[in-house]
Amino acid sequence: xxxxxxxxxxxxxxxxxxxxxxxxxxxxxxxxxxxxxxxxxxxxxxxxxxxxxxxxxxxxxxxxxxxxxxxxxxxxxxxxxxxxxxxxxxxxxxxxxxxxxxxxxxxxxxxxxxxxxxxxxxxxxxxxxxxxxxxxxxxxxxxxxxxxxxxxxxxxxxxxxxxxxxxxxxxxxxxxxxxxxxxxxxxxxxxxxxxxxxxxxxxxxx
Numbered sequence: 001x002x003x004x005x006x007x008x009x010x011x012x013x014x015x016x017x018x019x020x021x022x023x024x025x026x027x028x029x030x031x032x033x034x035x036x037x038x039x040x041x042x043x044x045x046x047x048x049x050x051x052x053x054x055x056x057x058x059x060x061x062x063x064x065x066x067x068x069x070x071x072x073x074x075x076x077x078x079x080x081x082x083x084x085x086x087x088x089x090x091x092x093x094x095x096x097x098x099x100x101x102x103x104x105x106x107x108x109x110x111x112x113x114x115x116x117x118x119x120x121x122x123x124x125x126x127x128x129x130x131x132x133x134x135x136x137x138x139x140x141x142x143x144x145x146x147x148x149x150x151x152x153x154x155x156x157x158x159x160x161x162x163x164x165x166x167x168x169x170x171x172x173x174x175x176x177x178x179x180x181x182x183x184x185x186x187x188x189x190x191x192x193x194x195x196x197x198x199x200x201x202x203x204x205x206x
Contacts, residue, residue: 095176096166133203
């Protein structure tokens with residue numbers, strides 16, 4: 001800030017630009033800063049599959065599945081009830097900060113969990129019908145297939161629909177609330193199914 005000859009304050013253009021609020025719909029649907037991290041994780045996953053490293057495959061499968069389960073349960077049973085008690089404008093502001101992160105996070109976890117799990121099962125010979133717990137393996141495939149359809153067929157479309165609606169100059173708060181409920185409920189369903197997967201996995205380990 002500087003004083004003019006008349007003694008009145010003069011605010012610089014740069015300072016005014018820094019303090020000016022962004023337009024309502026101005027945010028990134030896909031957070032670009034997260035893409036290098038996602039790319040690095042996927043490259044490491046490819047290396048683990050190509051090298052057929054049991055430890056690396058086990059790490060990606062367990063870490064990815066654990067995070068997938070925890071996030072789904074957290075969204076469905078913690079974030080969902082909290083958002084249900086928030087006003088529509090508050091839901092809109094919260095969604096602007098949460099949903100872009102979910103665009104890159106959830107598909108990455110799904111890919112890591114499924115790709116590493118399949119390769120690990122091949123490496124250990126668990127896909128053979130002669131495997132003692134082959135029935136449990138088939139049950140896990142069914143549960144995971146349903147979770148994948150829900151995650152990529154319901155969660156991601158609802159997520160993107162929310163983000164595109166929020167990018168509009170005047171987003172429809174009621175529509176955003178409905179889409180967020182669909183997203184949260186779908187996350188809760190997949191979280192509950194993840195618990196079934198944990199039961200199957202622990203059964204296979206014993």
